[in-house]
Amino acid sequence: MTAIELKHVTLTRGERVVLSCVDAGIAEGEFVGVFGPNGAGKTTLLQAILGVLRPQQGEIRVFGAPAGAGGAEVGYLPQKRSSLGDLRLRGWDFVASAYRGERWGMPILGSEGRAAVRFSLETVEATDLAERPFAELSGGEQQRLLLAQALLGKPRLLLLDEPLISLDPRYQQTVVDLVKRVQRTLGMTVLFTAHELNPLLGAMDRVLYLGSGQAALGSVDAVMTSEVLSRLYRAPIEVLRVNGRIIVVSAHGAVEAGAHLHDHHA
Amino acid sequence: MLEYDFMQTAFAAGTVVAIVSGAVGYFLVLRNLTFAGHALSHVGFAGATGALLLGVPPFWGLLIFTLVASTGMGLLGERLRGRDVAVGVILSLSLGLGVLFLSLYTSYATQATALLFGNVLGVSRGSLASLALLGVVSLAALTVISRPLLFATLDPELAEAKGVSLRLVSVLFLLIVGVAVAEAVQIVGILLVFALMVGPAAAALRLAPGLKTGVLLSILLAVTETWAGIALSFYTDWPPTFWITLLGSGVYLLSLLAPRAARRAAPAEHGHAHTVDAD
Numbered sequence: 001m002t003a004i005e006l007k008h009v010t011l012t013r014g015e016r017v018v019l020s021c022v023d024a025g026i027a028e029g030e031f032v033g034v035f036g037p038n039g040a041g042k043t044t045l046l047q048a049i050l051g052v053l054r055p056q057q058g059e060i061r062v063f064g065a066p067a068g069a070g071g072a073e074v075g076y077l078p079q080k081r082s083s084l085g086d087l088r089l090r091g092w093d094f095v096a097s098a099y100r101g102e103r104w105g106m107p108i109l110g111s112e113g114r115a116a117v118r119f120s121l122e123t124v125e126a127t128d129l130a131e132r133p134f135a136e137l138s139g140g141e142q143q144r145l146l147l148a149q150a151l152l153g154k155p156r157l158l159l160l161d162e163p164l165i166s167l168d169p170r171y172q173q174t175v176v177d178l179v180k181r182v183q184r185t186l187g188m189t190v191l192f193t194a195h196e197l198n199p200l201l202g203a204m205d206r207v208l209y210l211g212s213g214q215a216a217l218g219s220v221d222a223v224m225t226s227e228v229l230s231r232l233y234r235a236p237i238e239v240l241r242v243n244g245r246i247i248v249v250s251a252h253g254a255v256e257a258g259a260h261l262h263d264h265h266a
Numbered sequence: 267m268l269e270y271d272f273m274q275t276a277f278a279a280g281t282v283v284a285i286v287s288g289a290v291g292y293f294l295v296l297r298n299l300t301f302a303g304h305a306l307s308h309v310g311f312a313g314a315t316g317a318l319l320l321g322v323p324p325f326w327g328l329l330i331f332t333l334v335a336s337t338g339m340g341l342l343g344e345r346l347r348g349r350d351v352a353v354g355v356i357l358s359l360s361l362g363l364g365v366l367f368l369s370l371y372t373s374y375a376t377q378a379t380a381l382l383f384g385n386v387l388g389v390s391r392g393s394l395a396s397l398a399l400l401g402v403v404s405l406a407a408l409t410v411i412s413r414p415l416l417f418a419t420l421d422p423e424l425a426e427a428k429g430v431s432l433r434l435v436s437v438l439f440l441l442i443v444g445v446a447v448a449e450a451v452q453i454v455g456i457l458l459v460f461a462l463m464v465g466p467a468a469a470a471l472r473l474a475p476g477l478k479t480g481v482l483l484s485i486l487l488a489v490t491e492t493w494a495g496i497a498l499s500f501y502t503d504w505p506p507t508f509w510i511t512l513l514g515s516g517v518y519l520l521s522l523l524a525p526r527a528a529r530r531a532a533p534a535e536h537g538h539a540h541t542v543d544a545d
Binding site for chain 2: 106
């Protein structure tokens with residue numbers, strides 16, 4: 001079954017066309033890594049799949065229904081965290097706040113809600129963390145709680161927006177392994193956006209690479225080639241393989257490592 | 267001291283206002299909007315002094331102005347958090363207007379002091395009834411919005427994706443804050459609303475990381491500080507506002523020390539020999 005289907009999708013942010021007439025299909029149970037330079041439309045694409053952002057043209061279907069229709073089936077881990085700097089609240093209440101948080105009334109969970117929160121925390125092995133104030137946890141520990149929050153209600157599709165950002169390399173691999181394990185256990189479809197491809201090499205089934213309004217979807221070997229990336233970056237790009245790692249290099253130097261080649265196509 | 271009518275009224279009014287301030291203040295601190303709360307009371311000053319000039323009870327002028335300003339701030343939604351300068355400019359303009367209205371009003375000094383620093387011992391039976399009614403309304407409203415409010419506070423991006431209207435939640439919450447501020451002004455005055463709305467809530471967040479215990483502790487601290495402040499004022503003849511602010515600051519300072527002490531005690535409990543490292 002198809003989890004996500006994009007048909008001639010054009011997405012815009014204000015005046016700017018982010019993705020232009022993109023077609024892609026992602027099967028249920030796939031783990032897809034989403035890459036591309038800053039501003040290439042990774043977050044925009046996830047928001048469109050969520051149904052928060054409507055496509056300018058074309059159609060997005062999630063499990064056969066129009067995007068946004070099956071809210072509970074989609075778990076989302078947003079990238080921007082404007083509000084968590086000094087949160088003294090404990091992890092449990094943070095995760096629980098997302099359990100049917102859109103309903104009016106008091107934030108009282110009931111036994112069903114408590115079971116859902118407990119299940120999520122157990123799935124990401126964060127039961128102990130949940131008792132501590134959020135602000136006292138390390139970046140990797142906070143990321144586990146954010147993942148637990150996204151898993152509430154056992155979604156069939158998980159959209160993770162840059163969960164590796166600001167984590168040191170050691171924790172990056174831990175988070176990827178954790179997501180992979182959870183994906184297998186719950187049989188979910190995962191879209192995982194990141195700046196760096198290498199931490200995801202062992203985990204992902206396919207790559208979705210965005211750039212210059214276009215998208216390339218395929219196996220790592222099919223997408224990570226000089227030809228495909230040069231087209232997406234609109235610049236000569238070389239792809240090097242060193243000790244099983246993939247390094248993307250432009251005429252100006254490494255692209256991925258610094259991640260500073262940017263969206264001048266606006 | 268409870269044999270005096272005005273003391274009974276003071277305790278009753280203090281209790282009502284402290285419960286509202288403790289509960290609303292908890293979410294205000296959680297949302298990082300304490301400065302907005304502070305500014306709302308100053309906007310209220312212009313309303314209260316304007317009302318005096320027109321011969322209307324100042325409380326209603328205060329309430330109307332805080333509610334209008336709440337709506338304006340609420341419409342900014344999540345963007346309010348980065349607007350301290352704009353909020354500060356409105357704050358000073360309101361105080362300036364208040365000074366103008368006061369200078370036009372003839373019997374100036376006592377009213378000004380009561381507005382700026384509060385006068386819990388001067389609350390009348392009639393205003394007690396208004397305070398209680400508004401308190402019940404704002405607590406009921408807080409109860410109804412607390413679930414999406416918490417979600418929108420902790421995770422605005424996710425909440426928006428799940429269909430919460432951040433702007434609606436923001437406006438409704440700030441309207442509740444407007445009422446709570448107008449109430450708190452009666453006890454501690456415009457300049458010291460922080461003492462009731464922020465001090466107990468901030469201490470509670472430090473002392474109790476759980477949501478339910480945190481809200482209850484915030485209310486409990488606000489009520490206790492208010493009662494103790496009124497009682498101490500009765501016996502010392504110093505203003506209750508002084509005592510309430512002193513107790514509020516003291517409790518907050520203690521709360522800063524408490525978690526550190528707990529953390530220092532924790533490794534000892536586990537007793538691992540190799541945990542004797544510098545922290």
